[in-house]
């Protein structure tokens with residue numbers, strides 16, 4: 001008689017209760033393998049619940065049968081009681097499996113929700129990076145002479161009290177490596193969205209001087225955010 005109860009307790013200890021709490025809002029998005037695992041868990045839980053249902057149904061049938069036999073005096077009362085206890089155990093096992101299935105359903109729903117949210121975020125960031133203007137071009141008069149640069153340097157020094165941060169004056173090894181003709185062009189190490197960067201861009205625009213404002217690294221064209229002054233570099 002206690003054998004069934006022990007088996008039931010043992011079963012309870014083996015149930016994966018922890019899996020139901022696998023995902024909370026703070027945890028990272030599940031990868032696709034996690035989604036697959038949640039699907040497989042639910043599948044297993046459903047199969048186990050169906051098996052438990054079948055067991056419970058059979059145990060109940062056995063109880064009915066033994067009760068009928070007992071009424072006709074064909075079996076001992078103890079046998080009926082034993083079958084009843086087994087039916088109860090099977091019923092408890094079924095209830096536990098239904099609970100497991102319920103948690104597995106929840107875990108899968110969460111995994112799907114997070115995967116969808118991650119996919120949505122991925123789509124958004126892709127759209128965003130496509131629409132962000134990484135380069136601003138201004139052709140102006142198309143001409144840029146040393147006198148223009150000297151005037152800009154003086155104006156900048158007056159405005160900010162520091163020299164214009166020129167990072168490349170004409171051709172440099174970096175431009176050689178990138179295969180760009182940078183002769184007669186100047187790079188200024190300012191982020192185009194910084195205060196100084198915006199001031200320089202405004203100055204160039206006002207004076208009709210050509211520039212290209214790089215907001216980030218462009219493969220094979222620029223090494224980082226800067227303002228290129230002069231006509232675009234030709235590919236060598």
Ligand SMILES: [Zn+2]
Nearest residue numbers: 185186187228
């Ligand atoms: Zn440049």
